[in-house]
Amino acid sequence: MHGLLRTLQHRADRALSLAKGRLWQAAAVIELAAVGCCCLQIVMGRSIPEQQLQRLGKLFSALTSGLLAWPYLDLPFTAWHKALAAQAELCSFFLQGCAEARQQLAGGLAVPGVLGRLVAAADEQGNRLTDQEIAHNLLLVLFAGHDTSSTTLTRALANLQDHPRVMQRLREEQAAVQQRRGGAISADALRDMRYADA
Secondary structure (H helix, E strand, O other), rough: HHHHHHHHHHHHHHHHHOOOOOHHHHHHHHHOOOOOOOOHHHOOOOOHHHHHHHHHHHHHHHHHHOOOOOOOOOOOOOHHHHHHHHHHHHHHHHHHHHHHHHHHOOOOOOOOOHEEEEEEEEEOOEEEEEEEEHHHHHHHHHHHHHHHHHHHHHHHHHHHHHOHHHHHHHHHHHHHHHHHHHOOHHHHHHHHOHHHHO
């Protein structure tokens, strides 16, 4: 959790510095932060290397932009075709995660995240979801988390950009909390940030 929060903070700071009055240039960085940093790692229940996060973020962007692109023809030059290819690659990533999670469960280990819950879930008769069903459910969770997270982050950063004194006060509060807590940002540290919570 500490690494996830630190990475999200770094990406949000980077987005703000890149924006410099051009909010929509920062939107791509914010979306990648929302997808890669928060949603995907929470869904999988583990850290994902930065390079792989970037690749998955690009796939997700191709998927989301292609789903709404017309014409809906599966031809190599269309956005729809690229979206279908991205979906297949994302599902492959999730299927690999399912296989790893099932091995961990078979070995008596707990599997964190949404993936762990779905792999371990069984109904009253003991029936479990197939890996394909889990992969598609994880994709759905990723869609839901992406839209809300990226919209919230974009609006928050836009408001902070318009109010530099508020931004400065938040940075000062964060620095003070980090100093008291040894530099780490955690859920407890976030609770100590009264101004940010207002």
